[in-house]
Every structure is written in structure tokens, then in C-alpha cells.
Amino acid sequence: MDAEMRVLDLLGLQGLIDTLRARGYAVVGPTVRDGAIVHAPIATIDDLPRGWGDDQDAAHYRLRRRADDALFGFAAGAQSPKPVLFPAEELIWRGRRTGEEFTVNEDGAERAGDEGPYALLGVRSCDLHALAIHDVVLLGRDHVDVRYAARRAGAFVVAVTCTAPGGTCFCASMGTGPRPDAGYDLALTELLDDGPHRFLVEVGTPRGEEVLAEVPTTSAPAHDVRAADDAVAWSVAHMGRTLDTDGIKEVLYANAESPRWDDVASLCLACTNCTLVCPTCFCTSVEDVADLTGDVAERRRVWDSCFSEDFSYIHGGAIRPEIRSRYRQWITHKLASWQDQFGMSGCVGCGRCITWCPAAIDITAEAAALRWTPQPAAGRS
Amino acid sequence: MTIQTQALPKLAVWKFASCDGCQLTLLNCEDELMALAGEVQIAYFPEATRAVVEGPYDVSLVEGSVTTPEEIERIGQVREMSRNVVTIGACATSGGIQALRNFGDIAEFRSVVYAHPEYLSTLARSTPISAHVDVDFELRGCPINKHQLLEVLAAYIQRRKPRIPTYSVCVECKRRGAVCVAVANGTPCLGPVTQAGCGALCPAFARGCYGCFGPQDSPNTAAMSDRLISLGMADDEVMRIYRTFNAASEPFRRESERHEPARDEEALT
Ligand code: SF4
Ligand code: SF4
Ligand code: SF4
Numbered sequence: 001m002d003a004e005m006r007v008l009d010l011l012g013l014q015g016l017i018d019t020l021r022a023r024g025y026a027v028v029g030p031t032v033r034d035g036a037i038v039h040a041p042i043a044t045i046d047d048l049p050r051g052w053g054d055d056q057d058a059a060h061y062r063l064r065r066r067a068d069d070a071l072f073g074f075a076a077g078a079q080s081p082k083p084v085l086f087p088a089e090e091l092i093w094r095g096r097r098t099g100e101e102f103t104v105n106e107d108g109a110e111r112a113g114d115e116g117p118y119a120l121l122g123v124r125s126c127d128l129h130a131l132a133i134h135d136v137v138l139l140g141r142d143h144v145d146v147r148y149a150a151r152r153a154g155a156f157v158v159a160v161t162c163t164a165p166g167g168t169c170f171c172a173s174m175g176t177g178p179r180p181d182a183g184y185d186l187a188l189t190e191l192l193d194d195g196p197h198r199f200l201v202e203v204g205t206p207r208g209e210e211v212l213a214e215v216p217t218t219s220a221p222a223h224d225v226r227a228a229d230d231a232v233a234w235s236v237a238h239m240g241r242t243l244d245t246d247g248i249k250e251v252l253y254a255n256a257e258s259p260r261w262d263d264v265a266s267l268c269l270a271c272t273n274c275t276l277v278c279p280t281c282f283c284t285s286v287e288d289v290a291d292l293t294g295d296v297a298e299r300r301r302v303w304d305s306c307f308s309e310d311f312s313y314i315h316g317g318a319i320r321p322e323i324r325s326r327y328r329q330w331i332t333h334k335l336a337s338w339q340d341q342f343g344m345s346g347c348v349g350c351g352r353c354i355t356w357c358p359a360a361i362d363i364t365a366e367a368a369a370l371r372w373t374p375q376p377a378a379g380r381s
Numbered sequence: 382m383t384i385q386t387q388a389l390p391k392l393a394v395w396k397f398a399s400c401d402g403c404q405l406t407l408l409n410c411e412d413e414l415m416a417l418a419g420e421v422q423i424a425y426f427p428e429a430t431r432a433v434v435e436g437p438y439d440v441s442l443v444e445g446s447v448t449t450p451e452e453i454e455r456i457g458q459v460r461e462m463s464r465n466v467v468t469i470g471a472c473a474t475s476g477g478i479q480a481l482r483n484f485g486d487i488a489e490f491r492s493v494v495y496a497h498p499e500y501l502s503t504l505a506r507s508t509p510i511s512a513h514v515d516v517d518f519e520l521r522g523c524p525i526n527k528h529q530l531l532e533v534l535a536a537y538i539q540r541r542k543p544r545i546p547t548y549s550v551c552v553e554c555k556r557r558g559a560v561c562v563a564v565a566n567g568t569p570c571l572g573p574v575t576q577a578g579c580g581a582l583c584p585a586f587a588r589g590c591y592g593c594f595g596p597q598d599s600p601n602t603a604a605m606s607d608r609l610i611s612l613g614m615a616d617d618e619v620m621r622i623y624r625t626f627n628a629a630s631e632p633f634r635r636e637s638e639r640h641e642p643a644r645d646e647e648a649l650t
Contacts, residue, residue, distance in 0.1 A: 034560040034587065059608070061565045078560055088556040269608075270599040271573035272548060276555035287544060292416045292535045303556060308548040309598045323599055358551075358563045358573055359604055 006201045006217035007224055008188070013071075013199060014045050015215040016158070016186075020119040023211070025156055028084055029121030030077055035063055037077035039084060042121055049074060056166035056240065056351065059360035069197060072122055072190050075166025076350045080127040080279030081120050085151045086134065088276075092286070092299040109146040117154030123184070124162055125177030126169075126350040130279030131157075132183055136342050137282050147301075156207065159184035163231045167240035168351030170364055174243065176348040178235040180204075186212060189228040200228040241351060241364045245335075248367060252336035255370045256328070264366060265324035267359050272305035274353035274361070275330065280346050283311070306330050331366055390439035390538060393425035395459050397445025397452050398479055398507060402524040403470035404428045404444050410527055417531075420538050436462035440537045443516075446472040446479060446507045453504075453513055460514035465537055468510045469530065471523035471626040475595055478523075480507040480629035484637075507629065518543060523593040523626035526578050546577050547598040550590050554581035562589055569609045571622060574600040574632070595627035602636035616640045 008016065020027050021043070029042040032049045042048065053066040054074045066073050091108035123131075135152065138145040159180035162169070171177030180187040185208030188199040200220055203209045275281040285304040290297045304311050307326050312319035320326045338346030347363065354362045394404055408429060410417065417423075424434035441463035447453055460466055468474050476483070482490065483506045491498040510516055520533050520543075529545055536543035546552070550572035554561065562568040562584050570589035572581070578594040596602070606619050614622070623637035 035565040036560040038558065038560065059564055061561075078565075079558070083558060088558075266601075267604050267607075269573035269601050269604055270549070270597075271551040273551050273555060273561065273573075276552065289532070289544065290535055290539060292413060292420050292531060292538065294535070294539050303552075305548070305552065308546075308552070310547060323601060356561055356564050358561065358570070359608055 005220035005225055006203075006212065007220045008199045008201050008215065008217050010045060010197055012216050013188075016211070017042060017044065017121070019211055019214045020121075020156060020158075024117065025119035026116050027119045027121055028081070030072070030074075032063065036061060037063070037074050039077070039079060039081065045071060048072070048122075053164055054166060056168045056355045058168065058354050058362050059356075059358055061355050068192050070164070070190055070192055072160045072188075073164045075162060075164060075169055076124055076126060076352055076355075078352075078356070079277060080130055080350065080352070081123060082130070082134075082279050084118055084120065085131075085155065086138070086145075086148050086282065088303045090147055090301045092301055094296065094298045097295045097297075109150065116151055117156065118151065119156040119158065121158045122160045123157055123180075124160060124350070125180045126171045126174075126348040127279050128157070128159055128180055128183040129171075129174075129176040129348040130350070133280045133342070133344060133346070133348070134282060136344070137280075156211070157184045157186075157204075159187040159204075161187065161189040161228065161232060162235050163190055165235045165239050166351060166355070168354040168362075169239050169349065170241040170243050170351060171349040172236045172239045173241075173245060173364075174345060174347060174349035178239075179232045184208070189231060191224060191227050191231070194223070194227065198224070200224050241349075241354070241362070243347075243349065243364045243367055244371065245345070249336040249339050251367070251371050252332045255373065256332075258370060258373050260366070260369055260373045261324040261328050263369075264327050264361060265322065267361055268307075268323050268327050269359050270307050270309075270323045270326060271358060272307040273356050273358060274363075275305040275307060276303060277352040277356045278334075279350055279352070280334075280348060281305070285311070306333070327361075327366075331363060334363070335367060389420065389422040391424040391434060391436075392421040392534075393436070393438040393441045393459075393463065394423075394428065395425075395441060395443045395445075395455075396428070397443065397456065397473065397510070398448040399445030399470065399472045399477065401428060401444070403473075403522075404442075406469075406525050406527050406530055407442070410531060413531055417534065421534070438463045440465045440467060440534070443468045443473050443510050444470055446476045446509060447504070447513055448479060448482075448507045449503050451502070456510060456513050465517040466510070466514065467518045467520060467533060467537070468516050469520045469525050471521065471593065471595060472507075473510045474519040474521055474630075475627045476507040476509050476629035478626050478628070481624060482507055483629055483634075484624070509629070520545065521576055521594040522578050526580070529578055548577055549573050549597045550575045550577050550579065550581050550584070550594070553577045553579070554584045557581055557585060559585045562587055563608070563612065567612050569612045569614050569622070571605070573597075573608075574602050574605045591625055592623070592633065593626055595630045596632040600632045602632050603639075606636060606640065617642050 027042045030037045031040040048071040055062045094106035095104040138148045162178035184204040187202040309318045334346040487505045533543045563570040568589045571592040572590035575592045576594040576597040620637045620640035623633040
């Protein structure tokens with residue numbers, strides 16, 4: 001939308017939160033807990049990580065005090081909005097046996113919208129792109145995830161431009177940031193220098209415009225628009241990582257038998273962290289549970305991971321018993337076969353798999369190494 | 382229902398070398414005990430009742446490791462009397478903390494600790510139940526997790542496969558939204574090589590995982606040790622972190638031996 005840009009001050013941001021809450025949204029945004037930025041319910045701007053920044057590197061995350069009072073002065077947090085819209089555990093149905101009868105008396109889909117609708121505050125551009133990917137994966141195929149659909153349909157998105165990219169960020173390489181370009185109702189760019197603490201606001205949808213009309217804003221002066229552009233340019237120049245996407249699909253396919261997989265497998269702990277923090281990873285398994293009496297049965301959907309051995313178990317054994325084949329599966333899906341499957345990259349460059357890998361394995365370094373690894377002769381060794 | 386007219390499956394609970402904590406987990410199932418009593422006949426469980434119903438038993442829960450010649454004989458009898466043998470806890474499944482003796486000299490311990498060591502009949506090693514008899518299912522943990530125990534009991538009552546995951550503790554950590562203590566705080570954590578089951582209890586309270594549930598199905602312990610050392614652990618600390626409740630499980634035993642100080646000295650000379 002090409003509506004006029006507005007400016008919001010701190011009171012205005014509180015007004016935005018109040019307006020969303022008054023409209024019935026459960027506002028979820030970033031906050032500090034246990035030494036990291038995590039998602040939590042947000043009632044006031046005091047819940048936000050005021051004055052906190054972060055240092056991120058492979059297997060390394062530390063909060064640090066900033067010299068200013070920025071509310072969004074940090075990079076990608078411990079999780080994207082994935083756990084909000086696509087929770088780690090979800091009831092599909094619960095049923096009860098009475099005599100010879102069996103009735104399903106709780107349908108998870110009916111409850112999926114109950115906690116919300118959500119207003120996601122502070123969504124980064126990489127994570128917006130990840131949401132768009134989940135929309136394709138979970139809503140755009142034959143079998144729609146009705147629970148995700150229920151949460152997603154009602155969700156209001158307030159995006160934030162990244163003005164302090166982290167040491168593991170590479171959205172600029174993936175074309176997914178740092179400035180939100182689509183998929184938001186409102187987008188903020190935090191401005192701290194040359195004047196009061198304020199936010200440039202861009203409107204993305206009529207719904208966003210309607211909400212913003214209830215909040216005190218002023219018209220954006222040209223120098224604020226410029227300041228936001230400058231902040232974006234600074235971010236692009238300060239990405240911690242890069243990934244060369246040129247022909248990346250072919251690089252991965254050509255390296256199916258690369259000796260590099262043994263190198264990475266010697267480091268990989270098969271712990272699954274990379275997949276569980278990835279905003280686009282969507283693999284789950286379905287579990288059936290029954291209580292002791294066998295009278296109450298439940299079917300649940302839970303996050304799973306291609307790094308677990310059981311994930312590839314079929315009759316007779318696991319298809320990927322070795323860690324090397326699990327890592328190969330993961331990175332090849334992210335950067336190559338995802339393109340064939342969904343017409344887009346499966347990686348948005350958020351850097352979480354690098355930061356939160358306890359073994360410091362780096363997708364950008366692995367992709368670069370494969371590019372330079374001599375490819376073995378055709379055919380299996 | 383027809384089920385009520387059939388005889389209830391008979392449950393027995395046996396103790397070997399152990400602290401009783403895993404049996405207590407069963408007694409701690411307060412809300413579920415009545416339901417359990419409706420589904421099984423608690424036929425032998427000295428920790429809970431003196432009443433004894435003769436075998437054979439449908440399910441025998443076995444706690445504890447084998448550390449004496451008498452226990453070798455007794456576990457054989459338990460096996461003969463039981464349709465299914467399910468071991469509960471780290472002792473029964475990997476030898477327990479008492480398997481630390483496996484790394485030492487039992488004759489020496491005996492002579493130092495006891496005034497009359499000749500009265501003592503004990504084995505040189507503490508071994509899991511599976512070293513002596515066939516085991517139908519091994520439930521991990523020190524102690525076992527109540528929900529997992531109920532799941533295993535329900536599975537045997539309903540004659541289905543227990544749904545007990547063998548992936549890492551990290552999965553539970555992330556599912557519950559805990560912040561990784563290794564990455565965000567530099568705290569050494571065994572979670573990546575440890576099997577899930579506790580619900581990531583320690584990481585959720587800002588502690589590193591101690592490995593109570595033993596090795597996960599694909600434990601890359603060598604890589605784990607490199608990370609522990611990079612987080613500041615000394616070699617002998619690495620050795621000790623693997624030598625707790627599951628010290629004698631193969632992957633942990635092998636890795637701990639790679640970090641024995643004596644070996645370092647050998648390597649240096
Ligand atoms: S693969 Fe890694 S960098 Fe890419 S989107 Fe997933 S977590 Fe982020
Ligand atoms: S790449 Fe890292 S985070 Fe992923 S499974 Fe391996 S060790 Fe764990
Ligand atoms: S705290 Fe430990 S168990 Fe949790 S994710 Fe980190 S390494 Fe894994």
C-alpha cells in the first residue's frame with residue numbers, strides 16, 4: 001500500500017498496543033527472559049527489551065546493554081513466531097470410549113483460534129518471509145493445516161525493520177530483508193538519533209490503516225523517511241554472514257556424494273536444534289496416546305526433525321541412520337530441493353541455525369565449502 | 382465391557398541394587414494409582430504391600446543392577462516367571478552409579494571399606510539386567526519419568542508399542558521454549574547426546590543436562606566432548622561428566638575412558 005508514512009512516538013507505540021488489545025488481540029512480542037530475547041504477551045512498552053542488544057556467532061548468543069534505549073535494537077531472537085502460530089505440540093483430537101461406542105469429543109481445530117487472534121509485534125523481515133513460506137507449505141497444498149489456518153487468518157502483524165543485524169544474519173544475501181517489504185499490516189522503523197525516540201510507520205493493509213487511525217501519529221517529515229532508508233543501508237552493510245545463492249541448487253545436487261558430509265558429521269551432534277529454531281522447518285510427527293484405562297485416546301501433532309534417527313524410520317529401519325545423511329538431507333532441502341518442491345528457497349537467512357547450533361555448524365560456511373569442494377566422480381563410491 | 386470379566390494382568394515390581402527411587406515413581410503416580418489398580422493386579426510389590434500373589438506375572442518391572450552372585454540367580458528366576466520384563470531406571474538399564482566400580486578395583490574397595498571383607502560376596506562389576514536375561518523394554522532415567530512409566534504400563538496393558546522417544550534432550554528443551562544454556566550462557570550441557578525423557582528439566586532451570594537418561598540413539602560423544610572443552614571444561618571434568626548414573630552405558634563409558642588423565646600422560650610420553 002502506498003499510504004502516507006506516519007511517525008509514532010513512544011506514547012504512540014503504547015497507544016498501538018492498547019488499540020490492538022482493545023480490539024481483542026493477544027499481543028505477542030519480544031521480551032527478555034533467561035538471557036535471551038523470547039516471545040511473550042506484551043501489555044506495555046516496558047515489557048519490550050528496552051536498551052538490549054545482542055552478540056551472535058556460531059554457538060554463541062549473549063545479550064548486551066546498548067548505549068541507547070532502543071526497543072528493537074537486537075537481531076533475530078531465540079525463536080521466530082513459529083511457536084505461536086505452529087506450536088510445538090498440538091491436540092488434533094481427543095476421543096472417549098463408552099461401552100462399545102467411541103466418540104471424538106474434542107476437535108483441536110475448533111480450539112486453535114481460541115487463544116487469539118494474535119497481534120505479532122516486532123516481526124523481522126526474515127520471519128515475515130518465513131511466514132509466507134509456511135503459508136505455502138501449510139495452507140497452499142492439498143491438505144491444509146486447519147489449526148495453522150485458524151491462527152494465521154486472524155493474526156495482525158506489526159513488522160520491524162532490522163537496524164541492528166546480528167553476527168549470524170544473512171537476509172541481505174537471501175533477498176528477505178532487512179526491511180519488511182510485504183506481509184505486514186504495519187511496519188515500524190525505529191529512529192533514535194536526531195530527535196526524540198520515534199518510529200516511522202508504513203501501512204501494509206487496510207486493516208493496518210484502520211488500526212493506525214486510532215493511534216496518535218504525525219505525518220512523517222522527509223528527513224525521517226531518509227533516516228529510515230539510511231538505517232536500512234547500514235544494516236545491509238553490517239550483515240554478519242553472506243551466502244552466495246548463485247546456482248546453489250546445482251551446487252548441492254552435484255555434491256550428493258561429497259566428502260564434506262563426513263567432515264560436518266564428525267561435528268554434528270544430531271541434536272535437532274537447527275531445525276527446531278528454523279522459522280521455515282515444518283516437520284512434525286503424529287502421536288497417538290491413550291490413558292491407562294484405554295478409554296481416553298488422543299492424537300497429537302508434535303514438532304519433529306530430520307536430525308532424529310526415528311524420523312526416517314520405516315518398516316525395517318531408519319533411512320538415514322548416519323548423521324552425514326541427515327545433515328545432507330537438511331541443507332539440501334533448505335537450499336535446493338525446497339526450490340523444486342515449493343518454488344522458493346527454504347532458507348530466509350535468519351541465522352538462528354548457526355547461533356543455536358551447540359556445535360557451531362554454520363550453513364553459510366557449509367554452503368561455501370561445498371561450492372569449493374572438488375566433486376567426486378559420478379557414481380557412488 | 383467384556384474386559385472386566387477377564388482376569389487382570391498381573392504386575393510385579395522387583396528390586397536389585399538400587400536406591401528405590403524408580404519404584405517410588407510408581408507410588409508417586411497418586412492421581413493414576415486407582416486407575417492402575419483397576420487395570421492390573423498388583424501381584425508383587427513389597428515396597429507398597431506385603432500381600433503376595435504367586436507368579437507367573439504378565440509384566441515385571443525390574444529396578445536395580447546386578448552386583449552380587451545371588452542377584453544373577455534371582456534375575457533368572459524373575460525372567461522365568463514373567464511374560465514381559467521391563468527394566469526401570471539407569472541402574473537396571475545401564476548399571477547405575479554403582480557401575481563406577483567397573484572403573485576401579487573391587488578388591489581394594491572391599492578391603493578399605495569393610496572390617497571383614499571376607500563376609501562380602503560381590504561381583505567385580507555392576508551390570509544391567511540385559512547383561513543376564515532378555516529384556517522386553519528398557520525405560521531410562523535416574524529416576525524414571527512418571528509420565529513415561531505410565532505410558533509404558535498403558536502400552537503393556539493395551540499390548541501396543543510404548544511411545545518413548547530416543548532423540549536428544551534438546552528436542553524437549555526447544556519444545557518447551559527453554560533458552561539453550563550452552564549457547565546463551567556457556568554452560569556445559571550433555572543434552573545433545575542424552576536421550577529425552579525428563580522434559581529438559583535441568584536446562585529449564587538454567588542448569589546443564591547431567592545425562593540422567595543415558596545416550597540418545599545417535600550420540601556423537603566425541604564432538605560433544607570437543608564442545609565441552611571449548612566451553613572451558615578440563616579433560617578430567619569431561620571424564621567425570623560422563624561417569625554418573627549411566628557411566629557404564631557403552632557410548633558414555635568409551636568417551637569417559639578417552640578422557641582419563643592417565644591416558645593423557647601416556648599420550649604425552
Ligand atoms: S536454515 Fe538457518 S538461517 Fe535459514 S531460515 Fe532456517 S534457521 Fe534461518
Ligand atoms: S547441525 Fe548443529 S544444531 Fe543441527 S543437529 Fe547438528 S549439532 Fe545440532
Ligand atoms: S540447553 Fe542443553 S538440552 Fe537444551 S538445547 Fe541447549 S544443549 Fe540442548
